[in-house]
Amino acid sequence: MSFGDKAAARLAGKTVFVTGASSGIGQATVLALAEAAKGDLKFVLAARRTDRLDELKKKLETDYKGIQVLPFKLDVSKVEETENIVSKLPKEFSEVDVLINNAGMVHGTEKVGSINQNDIEIMFHTNVLGLISVTQQFVGEMRKRNKGDIVNIGSIAGREPYVGGGIYCATKAAVRSFTETLRKENIDTRIRVIEVDPGAVETEFSVVRFRGDKSKADAVYAGTEPLVADDIAEFITYTLTRRENVVIADTLIFPNHQASPTHVYRKN
Numbered sequence: 001m002s003f004g005d006k007a008a009a010r011l012a013g014k015t016v017f018v019t020g021a022s023s024g025i026g027q028a029t030v031l032a033l034a035e036a037a038k039g040d041l042k043f044v045l046a047a048r049r050t051d052r053l054d055e056l057k058k059k060l061e062t063d064y065k066g067i068q069v070l071p072f073k074l075d076v077s078k079v080e081e082t083e084n085i086v087s088k089l090p091k092e093f094s095e096v097d098v099l100i101n102n103a104g105m106v107h108g109t110e111k112v113g114s115i116n117q118n119d120i121e122i123m124f125h126t127n128v129l130g131l132i133s134v135t136q137q138f139v140g141e142m143r144k145r146n147k148g149d150i151v152n153i154g155s156i157a158g159r160e161p162y163v164g165g166g167i168y169c170a171t172k173a174a175v176r177s178f179t180e181t182l183r184k185e186n187i188d189t190r191i192r193v194i195e196v197d198p199g200a201v202e203t204e205f206s207v208v209r210f211r212g213d214k215s216k217a218d219a220v221y222a223g224t225e226p227l228v229a230d231d232i233a234e235f236i237t238y239t240l241t242r243r244e245n246v247v248i249a250d251t252l253i254f255p256n257h258q259a260s261p262t263h264v265y266r267k268n
């Protein structure tokens with residue numbers, strides 16, 4: 001069997017729940033998985049911007065006959081929205097085989113002492129409490145079925161904190177710690193817990209950090225060649241298409257010019 005056919009067979013018929021599917025890494029991952037599975041998947045696409053999810057659904061349905069796609073409005077930072085997710089899913093989407101905890105964000109570059117309280121709360125509520133709450137919705141059922149994959153998107157920021165990133169780095173360190181506990185707690189099952197930690201990826205991430213100021217966002221990548229969302233999507237797809245006994249537990253992915261959050265080579 002070819003590499004591609006094996007990958008498709010390992011994904012066939014699965015239900016994949018992706019948070020942050022409306023942009024960047026999440027959206028690219030949906031497209032990469034759909035291609036790898038030749039459309040033989042069911043997707044729950046979760047995010048706040050449902051117009052984008054509707055567009056993605058349309059594209060998937062145009063490209064792949066038989067694919068099933070459910071746009072799902074979800075603000076992961078709101079516990080009243082994350083609790084009881086499963087009960088809100090139609091039956092045909094409720095047995096989730098793959099959970100991709102990708103939704104995440106950063107606000108600002110202020111140093112400790114000057115950080116806006118709302119920014120602290122939104123980063124923790126989205127990146128940490130939201131991820132934990134969504135995971136809690138699915139892990140019990142995965143344990144009962146003795147199978148499932150959980151992919152948590154961390155960051156180099158969770159391994160190596162930097163000045164001006166105190167809160168975001170702390171949230172991603174929390175994701176890292178939570179992910180390890182989750183893997184250990186489910187070691188008696190066929191559940192795979194996978195962490196993917198990207199370095200610099202050019203998405204809407206920096207635009208969100210600088211609250212829509214595109215010129216500040218562009219300056220982050222000036223003189224460098226950042227990763228693109230597809231690079232991470234391809235890798236996530238790789239982790240999910242290994243033989244069930246293979247767990248790509250933990251990976252750090254840099255663009256070629258980067259060696260830490262701040263050690264970046266820039267051409268003039």
Ligand SMILES: NC(=O)c1ccc[n+]([C@@H]2O[C@H](COP(=O)([O-])OP(=O)(O)OC[C@H]3O[C@@H](n4cnc5c(N)ncnc54)[C@H](OP(=O)(O)O)[C@@H]3O)[C@@H](O)[C@H]2O)c1
Pocket residue numbers: 019020021022023024025026046047048049050074075076077078102103104105126153154155156197198199200201202203204205206208229
């Ligand atoms: N780009 C990088 O350099 C980089 C590096 C390392 C790690 N990461 C991580 O990669 C993940 C994806 O980021 P990205 O680079 O693809 O950025 P992005 O293009 O800004 O995408 C972020 C996604 O998260 C969703 N999201 C944000 N807040 C949400 C909320 N409260 N509820 C539900 N969805 C929410 C957004 O959807 P809506 O706005 O529609 O809700 C969007 O789909 C994040 O966890 C980020 O921390 C990124």
